[in-house]
Amino acid sequence: MASFLMVGAGLSGAVIGRHLAEAGHDIAVVDARTHIGGNCHTERDPETGVLVHVYGPHIFHTDDAEVWDYVNAHATFLPYKNRVKTTSRDPEGALGVFSLPVNLHTINQFFRRTLRPEEAHAFITTEQADTSIADPQTFEEQALRFVGRDLYEAFFKGYTMKQWGCHPSELPASILKRLPVRFNYDDNYFFHRFQGMPEQGYTAMIESILDHPRISVTLETVFDRSQAGDYDHVFYSGPLDGWFDYELGRLGYRTLDFERFTYQGDYQGCAVMNYGEVDVPYTRITEHKHFAPWESHEGSVCYREFSRAAEPGDIPYYPIRQVKEKALLSDYVARAETTPGVTFVGRLGTYRYLDMDVSIREALDTARAFAADLGAARTP
Ligand code: FAD
Structure with missing residues (x-):
């Protein structure tokens, strides 16, 4: 052998x-x-006893x-659905918490409407989408073409700039393949048949x-x-x-810095809160105890997540490609x-x-x- x-x-x-x-x-x-x-x-976080995803949040999802x-066969999986929230500003500039991925709840809350699915579809594709962009080449053009400036600036622009360290006009359109919006109230981040933790x-x-x-x-x-x-x-x-x-030469990566802090009680009420505003330096805060809702912990441990270009010696996270x-x-x-x-x-x-x-x-x-x-x- x-x-x-x-x-x-x-x-x-x-x-x-x-x-x-x-x-x-x-x-x-x-x-x-x-x-x-x-x-x-x-x-386990030594101070709070919370199970921490040390290198960033991991949710298991598959169709395989x-x-x-x-x-x-190697672990007991418990049901877990990834439901992400984000802070951002609505078209009047008011700061709010919205549901991701952008869905009917997000659209109705953001535009202060009560649209049904077909009405929302018509509203986004005819009133919001910039149909003058015939052949989108960049991420920004693609987003403007699909969802229009308001949703793009609130939910795509700031997060993308922080995550990739460049303006969405420098990223390829291929990153946003389909209309990145749901016209129903499904806020489950993943579509896969099997999901759990x-x-x-x-x-x-x-x-x-x-x-x-x-x-x-x-x-x-x-x-x-x-x-x-x-x-x-x-x-x-x-x-x-x-x-x-x-x-x-070196293949380019984005790396992440995590700033840990603790809290007594429930800091944000969900596992992952994104920060869509470009002037907030971190991309998201993860509150780890929400990944294990079957456990009970008084204390809470959270990670603020910052993204930057990896230098030699940094942990390589996301390939830039x-x-x-x-x-x-x-x-x-x-x-x-x-x-x-x-x-x-x-x-x-x-x-x-x-x-x-x-x-x-x-x-x-x-x-x-x-x-x-x-x-x-x-x-x-
Ligand atoms: P790794 O996990 O990176 O393992 C490679 C190992 O090799 C490391 O432990 C490293 O220390 C070791 N190593 C490297 N070089 C050497 C060396 N020269 N000598 C000795 N050891 C070495 N997937 C999901 O399905 N759901 C998610 O929600 C999800 N979230 C993610 C979030 C983030 C921030 C990132 C970056 C990834 C996420 N993933 C997620 C993807 C998941 O992390 C990967 O699928 C998985 O880690 C791949 O495993 P791997 O063994 O290929 O690589």
Whole structure:
């Protein structure tokens, strides 16, 4: 049997490692951090006892029944719907709290109307949308074309500028693909069939995935490429450009800073409150105890979230994937494809934003294809 190294104890490394361990191989997992779980890591806040999503809020949602069964085999999932609120100013300049994604409630509250679905659709598409924009090229043009200036400025512009650090006129129209508005009162952020939250958090779930006699986990260990030769193959879920020592340049990321504060009682009444105003420096506040409404905590812990361009040494969160980065990415991908003995996996290894269910799906597919190739190579 072979021995494999997983660089990274996040979902990608854990799921691939587990599959290959079950096929009888020895798996060493290393992670630079003090904990497993990657960016899905959850831990108890020592002061309040609240389960905290350390690297930002994570809600599990999928249409993939096999992935849903997989996570349910490793954790008890409780029903959870993501219902996001946002502060913003209405057309008269009054500050209010509105429902996201923009839905019939948001529209009626914002414009002080009592429109029914078809009336709201007609109002937005004929009275608000800027139909003079025939072929939108930028995010801003696309938003103006779809929803008009009032909704764009209140709900899209400020948040986008803070999140991406640039004006929406510098972002491609493709970011807003469809009419980003619902003409009913559905405020469930995701459309997926299966949604929930692991009762004991994601780290407990990933601990269960890694709990196999053939898997060993070593934390606080930065992978060194000279170790690769000790294994039959490496699965690398670290940054793609990092593997190549950033020789061609750095792939751009946005990073996040979290400013923690505590509160006695209920600070904001929901898990996630966005701040649409451009003059508020943070994008949102997460109040973690609302992710586990089945728990009871007097104290509360909240994170104010700030977004900025990642510098070397920062945690890479969101790949920027603009024209410049895509060109550099294709150069690194060309190198990766001709590098033997390693498979680049996960959100950092492939430089893509991947939801958890997609990370698991891709990890299962990668592990299966690899195991099949291994079997074929052994068949005389
Ligand atoms: P990671 O979780 O990043 O794990 C990679 C691991 O590799 C890390 O632990 C890192 O320390 C380690 N590593 C890297 N380089 C090295 C090295 N050289 N040596 C040793 N160790 C190394 N998905 C959802 O489905 N729902 C959500 O609500 C959601 N919210 C999100 C919010 C934010 C802010 C972000 C950024 C992502 C969110 N996601 C969400 C996506 C989710 O975080 C990813 O799908 C998941 O983390 C991918 O797992 P991974 O194993 O590929 O990567």
